[in-house]
Amino acid sequence: MHIEVRGLNKKFGDFQAVADVNFEIEKGQLIGLLGPSGGGKTSILRMLAGLETVDDGDIVFHGKRVNDLPPQERGIGFVFQNYALFKHMTVAENIAFGLEVKKWSKQKIKERVAELVDLTGLSGFEKRYPHQLSGGQRQRVAFARALAPEPQLLLLDEPFAAIDAKIRHELRSWLREMIDRLGITSIFVTHDQDEAIEVADQIMIINKGRLEQKGTPWEIYKNPESPFVASFIGESTIIEDVSALRGFGGSAEPGTKALIRPEYVEIGKASDFELLSATETGRVRHIHFRGSEWLVEVQIGAAKLVTYRSLEKEILQPGDEVRVLIHRAYLFNDTDSWVMENKLKEDPMPVHI
Known part of the structure; x- marks a missing residue:
């Protein structure tokens, strides 16, 4: 019918x-x-x-x-x-x-x-x-x-x-x-x-x-x-100020917010990343066992994000310092919404750690 x-x-x-x-x-x-x-x-x-x-x-x-x-x-x-x-x-x-x-x-x-x-x-x-x-x-x-x-x-x-x-x-x-x-x-x-x-x-x-x-x-x-x-669909975190995220500031207008899904975020040690300039330093706050993977809460400055981590990788502990790569974000303001890739992945800059 x-x-x-x-x-x-x-x-x-x-x-x-x-x-x-x-x-x-x-x-x-x-x-x-x-x-x-x-x-x-x-x-x-x-x-x-x-x-x-x-x-x-x-x-x-x-x-x-x-x-x-x-x-x-x-x-x-x-x-x-x-x-x-x-x-x-x-x-x-x-x-x-x-x-x-x-x-x-x-x-x-x-x-x-x-x-x-x-x-x-x-x-x-x-x-x-x-x-x-x-x-x-x-x-x-x-x-x-x-x-x-x-x-x-x-x-x-x-x-x-x-x-x-x-x-x-x-x-x-x-x-x-x-x-x-x-x-x-x-x-x-x-x-x-x-x-x-x-x-x-x-x-x-x-x-x-x-x-x-x-x-x-x-x-x-x-x-x-x-x-x-x-x-509403999937797990996510809202960041009130997108300019606080490395690789996403500059082109976004004031008042633009970012929604970050766990699969958009990758964490690890500095040696795990080829594009280290696109990452920033974070600290593990909590880890949750989800049966087939870990759900990790990580803090970058004032922003708190969540991401998934394979059981095959080294187990992280609360307090561990990690490098965090946000691959993309869903950005929105009062009039529009769009998906944006991390600009530093395409235009890397020197980074000092």
């Missing part, structure tokens, strides 16, 4: 929950609505589903305006954060519920339930009740029930929020594989950037009711279009 949203607006009292949102989604894509809590993600999802009215704007499914259509006529499946399963019904009965409402024949219901039980890995659990299932199994039942009527669009509201970390990771991979197999257009809401990056074909960053940026996870990470997107 091709989806088009034009000038979408929604207010709750005086609160502007969604403000002039526009986007298109191609058939078969899995889209992540990502942003902070209260940013408008769920409001957008509920308007797409028909669970909230639209104050202004158009929602178009496959060329047809659906603003005034009730949820049951929009061809959607909805998976809620809290599963919303019927406690008094078995797995099979929960999956079949929507089909019975639509008055499918008993034979067709039986065949569809069997198909979805197999698809979602619930074989052998058909006669169990929700309280007899794990959190991950209950979520699979919720997916199966949403898919039962063969919707053209699947909407998921924080689908993994109520599941522990290990199962959540497994379900992410399962959902990605299932969507690929079915080819169903899907939109899921999350505030977990790792989840969105791992699962989604494209991400839409929503903040204060507005669409900040839409693109692939890599596009958004590498080329953020606003300071909010740059600071």
Whole structure:
């Protein structure tokens, strides 16, 4: 299903929950609505589903305006954060519920339930009740029930929020594989950037009711279009005065700030760097073991940065003096934003240590 949203607006009292949102989604894509809590993600999802009215704007499914259509006529499946399963019904009965409402024949219901039980890995659990299932199994039942009527669009509201970390990771991979197999257009809401990056074909960053940026996870990470997107995606540090950074002063106007990601920063001893003139002296403040690497906090003058360091390299200790090379920075001011490379990497100067 091709989806088009034009000038979408929604207010709750005086609160502007969604403000002039526009986007298109191609058939078969899995889209992540990502942003902070209260940013408008769920409001957008509920308007797409028909669970909230639209104050202004158009929602178009496959060329047809659906603003005034009730949820049951929009061809959607909805998976809620809290599963919303019927406690008094078995797995099979929960999956079949929507089909019975639509008055499918008993034979067709039986065949569809069997198909979805197999698809979602619930074989052998058909006669169990929700309280007899794990959190991950209950979520699979919720997916199966949403898919039962063969919707053209699947909407998921924080689908993994109520599941522990290990199962959540497994379900992410399962959902990605299932969507690929079915080819169903899907939109899921999350505030977990790792989840969105791992699962989604494209991400839409929503903040204060507005669409900040839409693109692939890599596009958004590498080329953020606003300071909010740059600071929201990935780990980073904001430096208030970019002129304090070696290789980045001079051309930047007063008031320009710098956002530095950990992978932009390299630390080591003087002998580790060919372009020593592009580095400056820093001091290790803290180190944190992250399983596959170290996260190192280092201070340069008044600025504090973080960077990653391989487990294969010499272990640093708090208080160690190191050389710090900032390869690039995301710079922004009140009117513009851009990525800048360390100028001294291309035009080295003599350095005294």
